[in-house]
Amino acid sequence: MRIIGVEVAGGAPVFTGTLSHGADPHRIAWELGFRIIRPLSATGSAPDLSLTVQVSRHGRDATLQPPRTRAVDPGLDLSDGTEPVVRQRLAAYxxxxxxxxxxxxxxxxxxxxxxxxxxPGGGIDPGESPSQALLREVGEEAGQEPDISQLIDVQTDHWIGRAPNRVVEDFHAVRIIYAATCPEPTDPVVHDQGGTTAAAAWxxxxxxxxxxxxxxxxxxxxRHLRTLTRTVPAEG
Structure with a gap:
C-alpha cells in the first residue's frame, strides 16, 4: 500500500512512501518531517491501495523517536527455531x-x-476497495446496509503470534477506518456462520x-465516537 502526503486536500504530494511490512504511516510521515493531520482517501483495490493523508511539517528531530518493536504473544515459545510466516493484512472497519x-x-x-x-469489518479481498470491503463485511457480520460518510483513521499493529489455524505468524495488521450511518437499522443477524464473528448488536x-x-x-x-454521535438521529 502506498502512503501519499499532501499539505492541502487536492494539492501536490510532498512525499510518497510504501507501507512495508511492519511499518506505520504515522511514523513514515514523521521520519520525513511531517505529522499526519487526518486521512483523506483510500483509493484503488487490494493489494494496490493508495492512502492519501493530509500532513503538516513538524520541524522536530525525527531521529528522537524510539525504535518500533514487534509485540510477541505471551507464552509463545520460538526456541525451537520456528520461523514465523510473514503476513500483512489490509482491512476495513x-x-x-x-x-x-x-x-x-x-x-x-x-x-x-x-x-x-x-x-464490524474485516480483510479486503483482492480486487476490492476498502469501502467495498466494509459494506460486504457489515452485511456478512450483522445483516446491515450502511452508508459510508467519511474516512476517519488508519490503525496498524505488528506482532508475532498464532493465527486461528495455529500457524505462527509475523503479523502486520493495517486497518482503514470509516464512519458510517445505517438509515434503516434492523435486528443484527450474523450471516457468516462459523467465522470470526459470534454475535452482533446495536x-x-x-x-x-x-x-x-x-x-x-x-x-x-x-477518539471518534463523541464527535460522530452529533451527526446521527437520537436513539428511540
Missing part, C-alpha cells in the same frame, strides 16, 4: 451508527480474543463502555 445506537460485533472462539467486542451510545472491547476498537471509539 467502520464506526457504524444509527437511531438504535452503535453497531458492534463479538469475536468468536476462532480468534485470539473470544468474547470481546469490536467494530449498543445504546450511552452504554457502549459497559461491554469488554478489544484494545484497538476501544481506542478508536474513545
Amino acid at each position: 467502520g464506526i457504524v451508527l444509527s437511531s438504535r445506537g452503535l453497531l458492534a460485533t463479538q469475536f468468536s472462539d476462532r480468534t485470539a480474543v473470544p468474547g470481546l467486542w469490536g467494530l 449498543l445504546p451510545i450511552g452504554q457502549w463502555m459497559r461491554v469488554p472491547w478489544s484494545s484497538g476498537a476501544r481506542t478508536l471509539l474513545e
